[in-house]
Amino acid sequence: MxxxxxxxxxxxxxxxxxxxxxxxxxxxxxxxxxxxSYINDHVDAPISERTLQRDINDIExxxxxxxxxxxxxxxxxxxxxxxxxxxxxxxxxxxxxLLNAVDESPNMRSYILPEHHRAVFSKYMPQLIYAVRNQHTxxxxxxxxxxxxxxxxxxxxxPHYIKESNQLWYVLAYDANGYQLxxxxxxxxxxxxxxxxxxxxxxxxxxxxxxxxxxxxxxxESLPVEEVILQYDNRDGYFLKAMPLxxxxxxxxxxxxxFQISVHVKITNDFVxxxxxxxxxxxxxxxxxxxxxxMDVYRDALVRNSVPMIY
Numbered sequence: 001m002x003x004x005x006x007x008x009x010x011x012x013x014x015x016x017x018x019x020x021x022x023x024x025x026x027x028x029x030x031x032x033x034x035x036x037s038y039i040n041d042h043v044d045a046p047i048s049e050r051t052l053q054r055d056i057n058d059i060e061x062x063x064x065x066x067x068x069x070x071x072x073x074x075x076x077x078x079x080x081x082x083x084x085x086x087x088x089x090x091x092x093x094x095x096x097x098l099l100n101a102v103d104e105s106p107n108m109r110s111y112i113l114p115e116h117h118r119a120v121f122s123k124y125m126p127q128l129i130y131a132v133r134n135q136h137t138x139x140x141x142x143x144x145x146x147x148x149x150x151x152x153x154x155x156x157x158x159p160h161y162i163k164e165s166n167q168l169w170y171v172l173a174y175d176a177n178g179y180q181l182x183x184x185x186x187x188x189x190x191x192x193x194x195x196x197x198x199x200x201x202x203x204x205x206x207x208x209x210x211x212x213x214x215x216x217x218x219x220x221e222s223l224p225v226e227e228v229i230l231q232y233d234n235r236d237g238y239f240l241k242a243m244p245l246x247x248x249x250x251x252x253x254x255x256x257x258x259f260q261i262s263v264h265v266k267i268t269n270d271f272v273x274x275x276x277x278x279x280x281x282x283x284x285x286x287x288x289x290x291x292x293x294x295m296d297v298y299r300d301a302l303v304r305n306s307v308p309m310i311y
Contacts, residue, residue: 010047011059013039018067018078029075061133062162064207124192125162128171132159137197138173143188151190158199161207162186165217166270172207181205183217215246216270223266229285231260236281245274260285272297 017038018030032049040046047055056067056076066079124140131138138157144150156176163170163183170183211217213225229252232240237259240249246263253260265271267290275282276297284291 006043006045007055007058010039010043010051010055011062013042014052014055014059014067015063015065015078018076029070029073029077031073031075033074035076058133062129064161122169122186122189124186124189125169127192127194128159128186129162131194132162132171135198135201137195137199138192139195140184140192141190142184143190145188154184156197157184160201160205163207163217168217170217174202178202181207181210183219212247213264213266214268214270215265215274216268218268218270220266220268223268225264225266226287226290227262227264228267228287228290229260229262230275231258231283231285232278233257233281234259236278239278267293 014035017035032052036047036049036052039052060066067076068079069076128138130136136159138159139153139155140157141151142154144152154175158174158176158178159171160174160181161172163172169186171186171189172181172183174181210219213219230245231253234257237254240259240261241251245261246265248262248264250262251259252262267287272290272293275284275294279294282294284294
């Protein structure tokens, strides 16, 4: 576990150095010498250029951020096509700075309190990371939560990415036919087997584009992207300004009484659950089918939670 943490720390140091030097997507590059010097100043055991390159490859696999090498200048830069991840990356780097501060100053633990509401760590995570990194096929049994815990067997799965969403981890993988990238909740995997059989990784996946119009992990290709208009009171508006519902969020009205926004998303179960999590003052303005869906949830909840009248 210590080696894994050291590896993640080095990867974040690499990203942090490029971010600090270039403003993330600047035109200049970070030389190999400067990058190695920066990393080795912040780790206990100095690393080689070979380890640096391996960490850069792992950054693309784990964080979906591609760092290219310029042979002419012997330097690295983050590719521009990953600019849509800047907000997520900035958040990750903030967490990294807090991690470093806590690690270097033990007394800070008395006033920096991390989130404790996290998914249970899966014993299969190291094996899955190994399979993704080294392109090994896997097989496992999978628990269907919506079917009473029924177990199904998945054979010859081609794992491509590990993705986090809403405090849960998923492996993004192709079935043997290779037609569609699917998300499997790692918490639902049982009896994992990593095979010796190798596969050729699909390097043309726009994995970020797959989820650009979604909320959460589920991307139903049959669903259209719709404009959703939502209205809240001023109090809920403060929270939605501090933590936007979606990266497409646009403020339509903010007059001190009413806070109205629009987002462009696929209306999945994950999105509906997100709306319900902040529904104290929620009013769905459009589309009407979403308004009815929320109303049906409220109506069923009223029936389930009704209180018998006492005379």
